[in-house]
Amino acid sequence: MQKPIIEFTNFNFQYRAQSNPTLIDINLIIHSGEKIIIAGPSGSGKSTLGYCINGLIPHYYKGNISGSLWIEGQNSENLKIFDISKYVGTVLQDSDGQFVAQTVGEDIAFALENDAIDQKEMISRVEKTSRLVDINSHLGSTPRELSGGQKQRVSLAGVLIDRVNILLFDEPLANLDPATGRYAMELIDDLAKNTGSTVIIIEHRLEDVLWRPMDRIVLMGEGKIIADTTPDKILASGLLGTYGIREPLYVTALKYAGIKITEQMHPSSISLMNMDTIKKPLQHWFEQTAETKILPQSNAVLSFSDVCFSYSADRVVLENINFNICEGEMTAIVGKNGAGKSTLCKLICGFEKPEKGTIELFGRDMVHTSIRERADFAGLVMQNPNQMISQVLIRDEVGLGLKLRDVPQNEISERVEATLRVCGLYSYRNWPISALSYGQKKRVTIASILVLEPQIILLDEPTAGQDLRHYTEIMEFLQTLQKRGKTILLITHDMHLILEYTQRAIVIADGKLICDNHPAKVLTDDSVIKPANLKETSLFSLAKSAAITDPFEFVKKFISFDREARQSCQQ
């Protein structure tokens, strides 16, 4: 066995402002060269554990520490954050926050600049390191010229250049589209192989992290380590669901087919999985299960006909877009970053005007209506709730749109209260918004749009950065709104969301609408997956491995079966 590189012994931590400890009795040994996932829902202490490893605790976050933490054979008590940064390189979730310099080259060199390394040496080391992550042809680019995946590679190069032995990733997949996320995992894996680094990934998207083999999963819950074992054992244990971590979809499919998950099956990877025992029951399930047909479409509430848009002559953003959205549908708009999804949103809300073509809401051409009038038909909920909230109290924030429309005070109170009840926020109505969790804040912003009673609600990445519990909470809430007759449009690159909740997906790639179809189509058709930076769902791969006659039909059946299963589970 290798030597331990990180060792927590009876370690506890309590934030200064909190009344309970966040980490309780942590005993964890990580060996040199291991690849570890730290998984757990929000509030489980997984990020706090990361802060302890990279030194932000106690440098920035103050609190009480007891027990010991050794890093590279040294007691962390004696290490300053600057010392630790020589051993541990951290890649943060928000690559825009980590990219502090003005160009790629400078940002990679940042740590060397701080060490006052000679310029000549910096230039050669930046050149070499940037090759490792394949960003060497962009050294002069600014962050705005890069995609999310490229920015993350810059962050990675920025810590690799310091020749650290431990790489710590804080939710590396949260802001990436599926294909880029997969590429990121491959890159991390290759780097670890070539450099022998120890890799620690804090992430709750297990299926995506397990795209490349990992040595261990440390499962955390309520500040404690619940399990610390191999991925195969964890998947077989059934602990994931209990602690709010989503198991891989193909594992769910196996369970639906009545197959018992065991360690010996190698459930952590479809390609390694032993298919012999699985094939029969899976095929049987496929034949037995019928797909519930979706109700026929109702009348269109939003339609785009031949819509074109560009910011300047040389950069066309949208080209001849045609689609109808029907009343009461939940539709996803997907596509890689910069493909024109947000612009589509802005066109619907009237923030931008189409160059050609017409946009109709309820059969009315919207060319001459103002932004504010349009909001009565279609309301937009931004991705970051902090970018919408301007009031101190919940009820004021929710009532703001009405107040600005000069609605009488008693009517405002009535409508705000009714909306708060729908949104499950009524008992918090007099709280300051700052006391709410991120998910609750999100709900406040949805309420503040809902109160204006638009028929269509547009949401930009509603579940980005949320763990399974908050994701489910938000999506179930949107589903209740849908059942009340609202039409819901979501911009997302969350494949689970598309699969679990939407009736349709519209795929935009390079300004063109390339697919408008059932979600199963979007998750299985290569001609859609490739240009839109999506990835094939693992259900499809499973079905193919299990020699199912019609894998596409299998995915469709799974979707319909899964929705019913979850619904009956809730009742």
Next chain:
Amino acid sequence: MKLSTRTIVAIGIGAAVFLVLNRFVSIPSGIPNTTINTAYAFLAFMAVIFGPIAGALIGFIGHVLTDATAYGSVWWSWVIVSLFVGAAIGLSWKKINIENGVFGKKEIVTFNLYQIAANLIGWGLLAPVLDIIIYAEPSDKVFMQGLVAGLANLVTIAILGTAFLAIYARTRTKTGSLNKED
């Protein structure tokens, strides 16, 4: 004095926000040639949170870059006033100690006394004197200009600056005392 990384970043981001507010979020007040400029309310807000050095530098860098990116040159006399106002309001930092989450009557009065003094001295005295020294402009004109600008900023800070700080203080309060209502 060695500034902390957080203060350095606050200066950098503060100056960028100052510039954006200055360019995009100033509205005519109804009095000719006078705008309600949120940028100064923001400057006062940052000065109280991060102190006089941050206040001075946010005012200075923010104003230089606003002038430079908008007009291609820099009006130094007024830039110096922004630096002065940021620093002067920042002096109230230790007295108010907003991180405690308390921004009551006493703190509001302290904040406004500092900002009123800063604006009157800065715009009413410093700006015109510098304009006379550097550009030899007529004194009646520059004192009038300075006074109008000073009063506009004073009122803006009194309303919006106080409001921003009150909101900020709320985000610092402990949440233990809250109960759900039915």
Next chain:
Amino acid sequence: MSAVKMLSYIKRDSPVHHLNGVTKLITFLAWTIVCMLSYDTRVLLAAMVLSIVIFRLAKIHLKEVGFVLAFIFFFLLLNDAAIYVFSPEEGVKIYGTRHLIFQISDRYTLTQEQLFYLFNVTLKYLTVVPIALLFLLTTDPSEFAASLTGIGVPYRISYAVSITLRYIADIQTDFHNISQAQQARGVDLSKKTGLKKRISGISIIAVPLIFSSLDRIDLISNAMDLRGFGKKEKRTWYRARPFQVMDYCVIGSVLFLSIIGLFITFSDGQRFFNPFLG
């Protein structure tokens, strides 16, 4: 994307672009100081002509800065008008003589001295413009922090400036998104609405911008601490441009010209050039 244009670096291949940022910063500061101190028409005119020549060298086209120049001319005319309204005989006071051209009323006269004074005020403002524009348009912003440190600014503060330059565009985008979303909720900043509503509208847009920027500050400062920012007394710069012979020549000439300019200005004991005497 936005209706308001921002001046920024234009990448080109010109002798001015090749100069070190420190050289350009020193030139800009020397120019500014001389033009602030001097009121000597001859010095200002010479500086003006010279700056236009350098402007040509930098291969910046007039149409790229046209909107700014138009704005500056408008501002200066307005300023001249204001000066005249407040003090129609300021020129007479300064130059000590009175050559009346014609009289409008008791208070408002038009004199040669006033016209000359207004010409000088305008010139004084204008002389700095080409050099300031050049500095802005030809200096790579990513080289700027290194230049500031080069003239003696502490590196921590230089880095604050670099952060500003890095994040202006992001914050501008945030602002546009916030502003549009809040307009959809009903915020109206146009002149149609009353002052009170406009102020509350402004804060509805400003508050989310300000508070999301505070979150950004914490995030960025953690990211910087994690990579060792500020641990040493010294810092080197990846993008610093080494000094070349041309840089020394330019700095030398600029300092020499500045001293001459100031000498000419103050040789007669005051900063004004007075053609009305003698």
